[in-house]
Amino acid sequence: MKKKSKLVHILYWIAFLTADFFVLMILGVGTMAYDDRSGGEDLIWNKMTAFDITVYVLFFLWFIVNIILIISLVCKILERDYEKVQ
Numbered sequence: 001m002k003k004k005s006k007l008v009h010i011l012y013w014i015a016f017l018t019a020d021f022f023v024l025m026i027l028g029v030g031t032m033a034y035d036d037r038s039g040g041e042d043l044i045w046n047k048m049t050a051f052d053i054t055v056y057v058l059f060f061l062w063f064i065v066n067i068i069l070i071i072s073l074v075c076k077i078l079e080r081d082y083e084k085v086q
Contacts, residue, residue: 020066027062030055 034052045053 023062027055027059031059 030051034048034056041047043056048056
């Protein structure tokens with residue numbers, strides 16, 4: 001029973017990381033539309049279309065969500081290891 005639970009947990013994380021990768025990939029492709037039109041000028045908000053602004057805001061928010069998830073995961077691992085030591 002324990003091995004099955006561990007396998008499901010591993011498959012869950014693989015699926016989560018794959019979904020995260022595809023979201024980043026889709027947002028990255030969306031940012032290429034502005035890069036092609038900008039002519040070397042980076043992130044000038046008043047020259048962006050609504051689509052470009054939406055993609056860039058979602059891209060930055062997705063990075064923030066990933067950073068928060070990584071920090072919470074590290075804290076959870078450290079907390080679990082700290083409990084093992086005591």
